[in-house]
Amino acid sequence: MRMELDLGGEQPLYQQIRDQVVLAIAAGTLREGDNLPPIRELAAEFGIHFHTVNKAYDLLRQEGFIRLSRKSGAVVHTSRSEADTEAWQHKLRLVLAEAVAKGIARAQVDAAYRAVLAEFEHRSSEDAPPQSGRHA
Amino acid sequence: MRMELDLGGEQPLYQQIRDQVVLAIAAGTLREGDNLPPIRELAAEFGIHFHTVNKAYDLLRQEGFIRLSRKSGAVVHTSRSEADTEAWQHKLRLVLAEAVAKGIARAQVDAAYRAVLAEFEHRSSEDAPPQSGRHA
DNA sequence: CCATTTGTTATATATATGATGTATCAAATA
């Protein structure tokens, strides 16, 4: 995962980290069982404090995207039985409302929708055997 | 526009107001040329400070959703020539990434997508003649 | 056993943001 943070950006650093991990999971860059870098290591990479990374990982854990343990570290956890679709639908509703309110053409919205989902269509039964090393 | 705020919610009050206005525009509850309530009036309705409402209106103005003037107040402004699709696409990308990362089935995502857009399909040439009064 | 690596927790501090309070200004209107 190559990541880059926008210091002094409009979004909190821990939120940016969280978002990039979610995007990486959706894109298939991070897969079930993959390890995220240790918090201190990732913090050093970004030049930020490890507490900030810790907060991001904790948020990802709360949302069910990863699991944390003492010595297996942060592990991607995709297969969740029941996701709370409720909150997600509200987010989708707002994003689409913005498009409609901005007057973006329906065709353009559809095109963007399909393009993004196509990008996230990583077939499970492709390439590389299960990773063994850390820092996927 | 019937609105309700979640005091002590996870989202800032001004952001909640902004979101509800955007949703109302998309749903057709607010239409081009409609007036939003004066900031002091809406603030009193919610039991919050008028500065907070002012911040919400200013944000909506910056985003191009409304226009502000001394005595015509806050007016909905839908017809924008070129919307900056760039930022919006990133939002859509993140929302869809969350769905994929959560493991929500593609069919369910499609269903939600269509349902929301159907809700926002308010045909322009229907009902009620152009509003004249304020506080749409 | 011991040192290292890992997440976890506890304080503390500094800065930024969110929300309110009070006051005033400026333009449009009745």
Place this chain on the structure above:
DNA sequence: TATTTGATACATCATATATATAACAAATGG
């Protein structure tokens, strides 16, 4: 002229963000 409206300029307080330092606990590897 008085009222209504958004626009601004202060201020205060609470919360959120980010950093800093320290220590703890479990697991691993020598």
